[in-house]
Amino acid sequence: MTIPTSSIDQVIPGQGAMAQPEIAPGRARRRRFRFFANAKSSIGLALLGIYVLFAVIGPWVAPYDPSARSSELVQPPSSAHWLGTTHLGQDVLSQLLVGTRGVMVVGLTAGVVATVLSVLIGVTAGYLGGPWDDGLSALSNVFLVIPALPLIIILTSTINNAGDSVVALVIGLTSWAWGARVLRAQTLSLRRREYIEAARATGETTWRIIGFEIMPNLTAIIASGFIGTVIFAVMSEITLAFIGISSSGTWNWGEILFWAQSEQGLAQGAWWWFVPAGLAIAILGTALSLVNFGIDEFVSPRLRNAGKTRVKTASGQTVRMRVGFTPVLARPPSGGAAGGDPDGGDTGGDTIVAEAAR
Amino acid sequence: MKHLLQRVLFYLFTAWAAITVNFFIPRLIPGDPVQALIARYKGQMSSDAIASLYVLFGIDKHASLWSDYLKYWKQLAHGDLGLSFTSFPTPVSEIIASSLPWTLALVGITTIISFLLGTGLGVIAGWRRGSWVDGLLPVTTFLSSIPYFWLGLVAIALLAGPGSYFPSSGGYEPGLVPAFDSYFLSSAIQHSILPALTILISSVSGWILSMRNMMVTVAAEDYITVAHAKGLPERRVALSYAARNALLPNVSGFALALGFIVGGTLLVEIVFSYPGLGFQLFRAVGAKDYPLMQGIFLVITISVLVANLLADVAYLMLDPRTRKEG
Numbered sequence: 001m002t003i004p005t006s007s008i009d010q011v012i013p014g015q016g017a018m019a020q021p022e023i024a025p026g027r028a029r030r031r032r033f034r035f036f037a038n039a040k041s042s043i044g045l046a047l048l049g050i051y052v053l054f055a056v057i058g059p060w061v062a063p064y065d066p067s068a069r070s071s072e073l074v075q076p077p078s079s080a081h082w083l084g085t086t087h088l089g090q091d092v093l094s095q096l097l098v099g100t101r102g103v104m105v106v107g108l109t110a111g112v113v114a115t116v117l118s119v120l121i122g123v124t125a126g127y128l129g130g131p132w133d134d135g136l137s138a139l140s141n142v143f144l145v146i147p148a149l150p151l152i153i154i155l156t157s158t159i160n161n162a163g164d165s166v167v168a169l170v171i172g173l174t175s176w177a178w179g180a181r182v183l184r185a186q187t188l189s190l191r192r193r194e195y196i197e198a199a200r201a202t203g204e205t206t207w208r209i210i211g212f213e214i215m216p217n218l219t220a221i222i223a224s225g226f227i228g229t230v231i232f233a234v235m236s237e238i239t240l241a242f243i244g245i246s247s248s249g250t251w252n253w254g255e256i257l258f259w260a261q262s263e264q265g266l267a268q269g270a271w272w273w274f275v276p277a278g279l280a281i282a283i284l285g286t287a288l289s290l291v292n293f294g295i296d297e298f299v300s301p302r303l304r305n306a307g308k309t310r311v312k313t314a315s316g317q318t319v320r321m322r323v324g325f326t327p328v329l330a331r332p333p334s335g336g337a338a339g340g341d342p343d344g345g346d347t348g349g350d351t352i353v354a355e356a357a358r
Numbered sequence: 359m360k361h362l363l364q365r366v367l368f369y370l371f372t373a374w375a376a377i378t379v380n381f382f383i384p385r386l387i388p389g390d391p392v393q394a395l396i397a398r399y400k401g402q403m404s405s406d407a408i409a410s411l412y413v414l415f416g417i418d419k420h421a422s423l424w425s426d427y428l429k430y431w432k433q434l435a436h437g438d439l440g441l442s443f444t445s446f447p448t449p450v451s452e453i454i455a456s457s458l459p460w461t462l463a464l465v466g467i468t469t470i471i472s473f474l475l476g477t478g479l480g481v482i483a484g485w486r487r488g489s490w491v492d493g494l495l496p497v498t499t500f501l502s503s504i505p506y507f508w509l510g511l512v513a514i515a516l517l518a519g520p521g522s523y524f525p526s527s528g529g530y531e532p533g534l535v536p537a538f539d540s541y542f543l544s545s546a547i548q549h550s551i552l553p554a555l556t557i558l559i560s561s562v563s564g565w566i567l568s569m570r571n572m573m574v575t576v577a578a579e580d581y582i583t584v585a586h587a588k589g590l591p592e593r594r595v596a597l598s599y600a601a602r603n604a605l606l607p608n609v610s611g612f613a614l615a616l617g618f619i620v621g622g623t624l625l626v627e628i629v630f631s632y633p634g635l636g637f638q639l640f641r642a643v644g645a646k647d648y649p650l651m652q653g654i655f656l657v658i659t660i661s662v663l664v665a666n667l668l669a670d671v672a673y674l675m676l677d678p679r680t681r682k683e684g
Binding site for chain 1 (some may be wrong): 617
């Protein structure tokens with residue numbers, strides 16, 4: 001449904017930005033929380049934390065039973081029902097709170113299934129090469145090209161009374177291909193690096209090389225692939241509920257929208273019925289995307305917003321930064337840690353230091 | 359040419375895989391759907407139709423899986439996708455033929471507009487990194503996180519309704535006969551504006567984002583610095599040097615994203631009751647009309663494969679490296 005938002009695969013080839021962690025020993029401690037210092041990823045993680053919290057406590061804090069009927073039909077928000085009621089007098093807020101758990105559980109389960117598959121298939125194809133690579137790449141390309149959503153719709157509607165776990169499994173089994181493709185490309189470039197050759201020369205077993213030499217360097221890609229899959233899984237699951245395929249009985253945001261659509265909630269102007277559920281989905285998706293941008297920017301500093309483009313240099317001049325620079329936002333230590341300029345684009349005078357891939 | 363030939367072979371292989379999957383899915387259905395159907399339409403079904411349904415569902419206990427599979431291919435070769443349950447006894451192929459043009463027009467036009475618009479904005483956002491354009495990025499992230507169908511619901515609630523210019527459902531004015539005359543076409547366009555806008559808003563941000571990131575990456579290359587150093591006008595460096603090279607991954611991304619976009623479009627059609635494949639799929643799912651579901655899946659998959667092939671040809675024309683002879 002959404003286009004995969006991560007661009008890691010596009011940034012890495014040729015640059016290998018993530019494979020050169022030249023961290024001076026004295027600075028390692030300060031950089032450990034660098035990922036969380038990024039505004040995008042910290043906002044995303046905070047939002048995600050709120051969703052996880054409600055997934056855990058949702059059913060306990062919900063003011064009403066989400067399926068219980070009452071005599072107040074299609075009422076706008078009031079002090080008794082904060083988000084109004086449905087056509088049967090059910091409390092929308094309770095449905096939303098109770099539904100959070102199912103959405104999160106299916107999203108995360110499908111994400112885990114797809115990630116495990118993509119790591120197995122992508123890394124094996126990239127590392128072993130030869131006929132393995134040909135076969136596994138063809139397999140993942142087939143899954144990439146076949147439109148996933150119609151396949152998921154047909155599979156789940158064929159399996160009668162598909163519960164949450166079946167839905168999660170179907171989504172996971174059909175959406176691993178993108179991650180596998182990205183991982184394969186990166187493994188391919190890693191396996192010719194010298195340290196891998198060295199490991200092979202010292203007689204390390206294939207599985208040890210994959211597990212201890214290659215995998216740690218793929219962490220960021222695996223993480224971003226996982227989050228991308230979770231976004232897709234949440235959307236697909238809600239979509240399935242919205243078109244009315246999924247077990248009844250468990251509440252889910254898609255189900256709220258299904259009833260709002262089929263019981264003419266739109267025509268009655270009952271905005272409280274469908275707006276909160278949609279916003280909940282959109283904010284969850286945004287939070288996950290933000291975490292993904294955080295990972296992208298953590299891995300490839302060039303993607304960070306440059307901040308101000310007009311910079312006052314120490315000598316009092318104003319210089320407009322052009323593309324091709326990664327500005328140092330913090331003042332470099334006096335020891336001259338600014339290093340070289342791998343981009344070869346530094347024409348802005350000696351006070352602006354371009355720093356790549358830190 | 360060799361490259362193109364490889365791609366064609368790959369798509370043929372994928373088509374085979376999709377058809378095979380399609381053959382196996384109905385074998386997951388518990389019970390005997392054909393018996394249920396025959397009971398529902400007592401005596402209205404010819405024995406030919408019953409036999410064809412049995413092949414489609416693989417419930418014929420006497421035949422082996424392999425002979426079933428061969429028979430299935432033979433049916434497909436004749437364009438026989440079975441009979442629809444809901445609008446019995448209309449063949450599935452007829453229903454699909456009547457709804458395919460709607461989907462093709464809606465998806466085709468919106469996807470092309472969204473690709474061009476998003477890529478253009480992405481070029482600007484990537485080139486002018488650090489200017490106000492960066493402020494657009496969080497907005498587009500939010501927009502792309504909204505499910506297509508919910509945006510459609512909101513659009514209907516806000517813009518459509520009695521007395522509004524935009525109709526809330528359907529593909530054309532009821533009472534008009536589909537034909538290529540001005541009445542019908544203007545009515546069809548009027549009905550498609552809202553669905554098209556919905557798809558556009560949801561899908562454009564993905565293009566902006568990926569193009570922006572590619573531009574940022576390409577802009578750091580040495581040849582861009584050289585172009586600047588030669589004193590070429592900014593515009594020329596941005597378009598002929600940076601954008602042209604940044605475009606390539608976006609074109610191949612276009613092919614991969616198509617599956618997602620088609621999926622989203624199906625939902626928009628459902629929300630707007632637009633008479634395309636998505637709406638038919640929705641009705642088929644609601645009525646457990648398995649032959650129709652399968653047929654729609656097959657047609658969607660094959661259309662996506664064809665579109666992918668077109669994107670490959672476009673890539674071939676843009677990237678001289680793939681064109682080398684021999």
